[in-house]
Amino acid sequence: MDTLLRKYFDHLRTEKNASPHTLLNYAHDINRFGAFIAKRTRGPGAPPWRAADRSLIRLSLGELNTLKLAKSSIARALSALRSFYRFMVREGALATNPFTGVATPRREKTLPKFLDVNAMRRLVEAASGTDLRSLRDRAILESLSSTGIRVSELTGLNLEHVDLLGEMVRVRGKGNKERLAPLGRHAVEALNRYLVARGINPVRARGTAAVVVFINKNGGRLSAHAVRDIVNKYVEKAALNQHVSPHALRHSFATHLLDAGADLRSVQELLGHSSLSTTQVYTHVTAQRMKEVYEKAHPRA
DSSP: OHHHHHHHHHHHHHTSOOOHHHHHHHHHHHHHHHHHHHHHTTOTTSOOGGGOOHHHHHHHHHHHHHTTOOHHHHHHHHHHHHHHHHHHHHTTSOSSOTTTTOOOOOOOOOOOOOOOHHHHHHHHHTOOOOSHHHHHHHHHHHHHHHHOOOHHHHHTOBGGGEETTTTEEEEEOGGGOEEEEEOOHHHHHHHHHHHHHTTOOTTTTTTOSSOBSSBOTTSSBOOHHHHHHHHHHHHHHTTOOSOOOHHHHHHHHHHHHHHTTOOHHHHHHHHTOSSHHHHTHHHHHHHHHHHHHHHHHOTTO
16 A cells, blocks of 8 residues: 555646645645544554445544534545545556545635734834844845745745746746746845845846745745744734734735736636636635725715
8 A cells, every 4th residue: 555655746746747745744644534534444463454335434524523623624634535435446556446436515605814004014014124134134035025935935936936027036946837827026125135145146147046035044945834924923023913824915906906806817817726716715805895894985885
């Protein structure tokens, strides 16, 4: 089974272009299910995958519910297991996929959290120091708010991906797909100040592959966890009194564009969404805001 698992994850990497984040989550979901059915069948140490049936699947879903996992997390686990068992059938290790026909729980319809324009400005301007760390943090906040890129895309940037003269960054998103994201004037200025403070001439060094853009105190690539800590630090400093994740800056980017009249297709391209339906959630956000404004301002609302 170890060989089959390795083949499956090789399949995800090479044929499906799965991101490291997806691979990590799928491995967690599959191992958790394996441990669950091992306890109820042949015990630990023996590959229990063949023992999976509808009754065990229902029990495992019940356990996930008792853990109070979000429906989105349960849906992801089902997707991972359905895919893994489909692969085992394809490889001839199993005759049928026991997850075929297992219904995915309906996800809660929650609107994405975002910052309004004033709150975003306060957050970014909270990083106002002139030391290297403050310049880096300002460049991070400006880049996230200006481009709407994911944290994994931000931390993966090398100097070869950044064109300050052309005011663009090239990012590699989900499914290993590349896209261009425009950089706003403030982001260009913040990146330029940060790179110069590191002793890098952004124009001369343009195209340099080996140089990581956002580094930690040891000179290594900044992690996604570190970016979350940076955002939390300036949320507190700006006294925003709300929870703000780095992903909320991406939601804010999309909402601000639609509020200003951008069309949905353009926002889809900028966010790197493969499906327009994924982007359409932001139309509900802007519609809700419009309704709130109407109810507050219209005399006969």
